[in-house]
Amino acid sequence: MPIWNRILATVDEHDSSLQAVRYLAGVLGGSDACRVRIMTVYQAPEADAHPAKEQRADAAAQRKELLLDRLEEARQILVGARIPAYNVSTSLQEAGGRTIAETIMAVQRQEGFGTIVVGRRGLSKSEEFLFGSVSNSIVHQSTDCAVWVIS
Amino acid sequence: MREAPELLERARELTGRRLKKVRLITDTSEFMNLETGDVLELEGRRYVLKGTEYEGRFGLDEQPKYWVKRALDWEDGSAKIIKLVFFEEFDMALGEITVRCYRSPAKEARILTLVQGNPNFMQGVTLLDTAGNQVRVLERIRGGPLDQHLQELSCCHQEYFERHLRRVLTKLSVAIEAIGWLHTQGERHGDVRRDHLFVDKDSGAWSWIDFDYNFEFKQNPYGLDLFGLGNVLTYAVARRDVTYHRVREEFPQAAEGLRPNDFSPVIKNRLMNLKKIYPYLPESLNNVLLHFSSGAGVFYERVDELMAELTPAIAELPQGEET
Numbered sequence: 001m002p003i004w005n006r007i008l009a010t011v012d013e014h015d016s017s018l019q020a021v022r023y024l025a026g027v028l029g030g031s032d033a034c035r036v037r038i039m040t041v042y043q044a045p046e047a048d049a050h051p052a053k054e055q056r057a058d059a060a061a062q063r064k065e066l067l068l069d070r071l072e073e074a075r076q077i078l079v080g081a082r083i084p085a086y087n088v089s090t091s092l093q094e095a096g097g098r099t100i101a102e103t104i105m106a107v108q109r110q111e112g113f114g115t116i117v118v119g120r121r122g123l124s125k126s127e128e129f130l131f132g133s134v135s136n137s138i139v140h141q142s143t144d145c146a147v148w149v150i151s
Numbered sequence: 152m153r154e155a156p157e158l159l160e161r162a163r164e165l166t167g168r169r170l171k172k173v174r175l176i177t178d179t180s181e182f183m184n185l186e187t188g189d190v191l192e193l194e195g196r197r198y199v200l201k202g203t204e205y206e207g208r209f210g211l212d213e214q215p216k217y218w219v220k221r222a223l224d225w226e227d228g229s230a231k232i233i234k235l236v237f238f239e240e241f242d243m244a245l246g247e248i249t250v251r252c253y254r255s256p257a258k259e260a261r262i263l264t265l266v267q268g269n270p271n272f273m274q275g276v277t278l279l280d281t282a283g284n285q286v287r288v289l290e291r292i293r294g295g296p297l298d299q300h301l302q303e304l305s306c307c308h309q310e311y312f313e314r315h316l317r318r319v320l321t322k323l324s325v326a327i328e329a330i331g332w333l334h335t336q337g338e339r340h341g342d343v344r345r346d347h348l349f350v351d352k353d354s355g356a357w358s359w360i361d362f363d364y365n366f367e368f369k370q371n372p373y374g375l376d377l378f379g380l381g382n383v384l385t386y387a388v389a390r391r392d393v394t395y396h397r398v399r400e401e402f403p404q405a406a407e408g409l410r411p412n413d414f415s416p417v418i419k420n421r422l423m424n425l426k427k428i429y430p431y432l433p434e435s436l437n438n439v440l441l442h443f444s445s446g447a448g449v450f451y452e453r454v455d456e457l458m459a460e461l462t463p464a465i466a467e468l469p470q471g472e473e474t
Contacts, residue, residue: 048255048365051238097337099370125416126248129443129450130378132371137452 002145004114005034010104011070011119012040012134013063020119020150021074025081035087037113038074040067041103043095067092101137108145116142120151152176158190162199165223173199178282182218182235190225191233193278193286197225198233222288230291232275234259234363236284243366246417250375252341252366259363260285262338270356271329273349292360293353296346297323297383301390311390312431317468323387324461326357327380331454334373341365343379345386377451378417381443384461385423388432388440393422402428412446419445435464 009024011017021038028034042064050056071090078088095103108116120135128136135149155175162173170188177192179185191198204219218237223230240253266272275289294300304315326348330340340347341364349358366375386392395414399406405428413424422428423444426437439460442451451457 043367046365046367048258049240049253049367051255051257099372101370124247125445126246129416129447130245130248130250130371130374131368132374132452134370137370 002112002114004146006113007034007036007115007117008104008108008113009036009038009074009117010040011038011074013066013070014121016121017070017119018074018077020117021077023150024117025077025083028083029081032084032087036078036083038071038078038088038090039093039104039107040071041093041095041100042067043100064092099132099137100134101141104138105141108142113145115146115148117148117150120149122151152178155190161225162188162190165199165225165228166201177280179235179280179284179286180282182237185220191222191286193280193288196278198222198231198288199225204232232289232291234287234289236286246419248417250366252364254363255365256285256287256363258338258341258365259287262333262362263287265336265338269329270354271326271358273358273360292349292351292358294349294351297348297350297357298345298386300350301387308390308429309431312429313469314471316388317465317471319387320465320468322357323384324458324465326359327384327454327461328458329359330376330380331458334376334454339365339373340376340379343376343383345383348383371452373453377454377457380454380457385425385440385443388436389425389429393425393428395420395422398422398428412444414445415443416445433464433467435467439464
């Protein structure tokens with residue numbers, strides 16, 4: 001059974017994903033009532049794209065570093081808004097062949113988060129067609145939790 | 152590489168050319184240096200080269216693909232296509248969007264193994280040269296691409312709709328399901344186009360070719376394949392690409408009623424709402440096409456979603472001819 005004040009906030013490599021975290025900080029700032037997990041999904045570079053092992057390892061390290069920086073930025077935004085640090089945690093999840101939305105939804109279900117907060121980048125119709133939209137997929141897949149989509 | 156005069160007679164016999172020399176090649180890394188008459192030796196099997204393959208894209212000038220060779224099997228003389236290892240990374244323009252693509256011999260080798268014996272895909276084996284390059288030796292398909300096959304049906308569109316479309320889409324749906332099966336195996340085709348679907352004149356099978364393109368995805372791993380399937384399907388229904396320009400020329404009255412939502416979200420002058428020019432198309436089939444248009448509220452993300460609507464739509468088409 002999801003617990004509504006357990007919030008799963010997602011960020012990615014784009015600056016715009018922090019907008020959703022800033023919104024959350026604005027809503028929850030100063031409150032001790034919610035626990036927030038800031039989560040990002042790491043997709044390992046594909047071996048086909050980086051056939052050389054060293055090149056692949058470099059690409060993986062760069063990608064992870066960027067995401068870890070983003071998690072820390074997001075954490076500081078929430079703590080800076082007087083949400084107690086003990087209520088804010090961060091996590092980098094490996095996609096392991098799943099899509100980003102599938103990975104987020106798996107964590108939500110396993111750990112009973114009652115609310116998901118996700119940013120929306122304002123994709124064009126053609127980008128959404130070709131690449132899919134994480135926020136749309138989450139909205140379609142979620143059945144037992146609230147989803148806040150922040151544009 | 153070494154000169155191999157002992158191979159000269161057989162190479163001449165196979166190629167039918169007056170070759171002056173033959174070289175035996177065991178390392179294909181420098182594929183630009185390969186010449187007609189060279190004999191490749193890969194894991195104990197030999198192939199004599201006949202020339203370089205060319206590829207045209209939808210009527211554009213044909214370009215040589217130096218890493219793809221026409222060849223003959225040394226033992227039985229059967230025709231082969233040999234794809235040598237060539238890595239490239241490039242931006243593919245799809246309308247206003249640029250997609251970073253790359254060519255992956257390893258991916259194609261993997262899929263060749265996966266589809267062994269499956270007539271919906273080209274067949275071949277991967278052999279290693281002495282430098283460890285994954286050389287793909289492919290069976291040549293006797294026949295041509297889908298567009299060529301459909302153009303051979305010389306009749307007006309309404310007659311095509313009444314006599315042939317049901318059969319064409321039934322065959323195409325097998326090919327579409329084959330791409331869906333590939334997805335369930337965790338693989339993407341990567342370059343679904345109508346000229347990458349070959350119609351085998353001997354067996355009648357429709358087979359996908361060329362699996363070496365790939366791209367990194369974020370959310371929807373199969374979006375590009377679905378986009379390609381939508382284009383192939385729309386082409387098969389219209390038996391051509393229908394652009395705004397074409398509608399204005401051939402259906403001036405219909406052109407006035409067209410809206411941006413009737414076109415592809417990616418290739419913005421390509422009409423997907425074909426019922427506006429072919430009013431006899433059933434709603435059910437046109438609704439499938441509309442899922443690939445700018446007006447779609449929800450796009451197909453999986454082949455099974457597409458097939459769930461395409462299969463009943465095909466059943467509504469005129470019975471037409473069996474062959």
